[in-house]
Amino acid sequence: MLTGTRLEDTRIYNRKIIIEAIRRHTPISRAEIAQMTGLTTATISNLTAELIDEGFILESGRRKGLRGQPAIELELNPNGRFSIGFEVGRQNLCGVLINLTGQILEETSEEWEYPPPEIAMPIMTQRIQRFLNHSEISRDRVLGIGVAMPGPFLTKEKQIVSPIDFPQWNNFPANEKLSGEFHLPVMVEHDAMAAALGELYHGAGRTFRDFYYIHLTGGIGGGMILDGHPYSGFSQNTGELGWMRHPSKGRRTLIGNYLGLKPLYNFLKGCGITIAHVNELEALFLEQNPYLWEWLNEAVDCLDMLVDGINAILGPEAIFLGGHFPANIFDYLIERLQIEATAARASQPDRYGSYQAKMLRATAGDFSSALGAASLPLYETFSTRSSLTVNSDNDSE
Secondary structure, three states, X not given: OXXXXXXXXXXXXXXXXXXXXXXXXXXXXXXXXXXXXXXXXXXXXXXXXXXXHOOOEEEEEEOOOOOOOOOEEEEEOOOOOEEEEEEEXXXXXXXXXXXXXXXXXXXXXXXXXXXXXXHHHHHHHHHHHHHHOOOOOOHHHEEEEEEEEOOOEOOOOOOEOOOOOOHHHOXXXXXXXXXXXXXXXXXXXXXXXXXXXXXXXXXXXXHOOOEEEEEEOOOEEEXXXXXXEEEOOOOOOOOOHHHOEOOOOOOOOEHHHOOOHHHHHHHHXXXXXXXXXXXXXXXXXXXXXXXXXXXXXXXXHHXXXXXXXXXXXXXXXXXXXXXXXXXXXXXXXXXXHHHHHHHHHHHOOOHHHOOOOEEEEOXXXXXXXXXXXXXXXXXXXXXXOOOOOXXXXXXXX
16 A cells, blocks of 8 residues: 655655556546545645646546546656666667656667677667657656666676676676766666566556566576565575576576576577577477477476475565567466466365465566666656665766
8 A cells, every 4th residue: 555644854755655656546636646645635735736847747637427526637747757778688688768657769679699898888878879869858857777687786786796698797887887978877777677677667567566577588587576666685686596406407507507598599509400589489389399399398397496486485466477588488388387386286285275376478578678677767766665776977966
């Protein structure tokens, strides 16, 4: 539940409460916000007036079909603010420019192979500048830049340490470089957590307060949304699923060596099949290629172990499966995992009598991590529980 407070010194907090209520329940009246948050009518009237003046929200009209004076409805002002997000992956670069409601105004995408910072950063800088030159946006209304990258990270600095297949990025200060270049707040986050945030803000995750996101891209990672907020744990590195041990390959074998696009490509290459683009997997799936099917069966075993652990330890309402695989492969994996869960409940009804999370395909799309990265400045600006690390050369102003 959204809960406000009447204390004067929490005006900023109450502004965020109001914006969150509008974001989640748009369109909504002032009276409904008061009922939902516990804030006084006067407080809501004053703060919504501020937010309208500053361009964050707008009055969208009067509600029809009710007795008495029709209530004025409030909603987010789509072009009130803007945000930029990039996913810097081992095999891809995706970027989006979004408005306050998450509408993608411009996007960019390209594939690459493990680029070092001296190649990747100039490309990303060029793409960001193109977004900032977009005719529909005003520079002073850009909230910031979010960047999603593989982990693990240093706790506070959000710099990658010991990244698999990404050695040139070890301890590279991407946030400092970008904030110095564009004089905007920059937030760096684990790509899986960014994808979870993208699903929370712009996908089916909006209907859940607690869910887990399993992120299958070049590798595998995870992100937890707890009570409507990203949960990173004390280490800020929860969700490093690839570092877990494989359930049947021995204690020294990691799941990350088997799950993800890179392990799949390597496996298929050993079988005489070279994949140039991820879309080629869809054709292999449709023709029921035996080598792909062999890999999928092993992937189901690994994922089933992960899902079982997530249910037992975290108990989320839903578990999303998303990333860069074709949709039909995600659907197949989810179907198989649901079959495994049904069989497990039938064999051990006492253990599985309690609720198990719904298995769902992520809906935020191919740009989920970039969209989530673009949501980082929104979350930092509007969340009542923001804990992101922000880097900006304007911090002293």
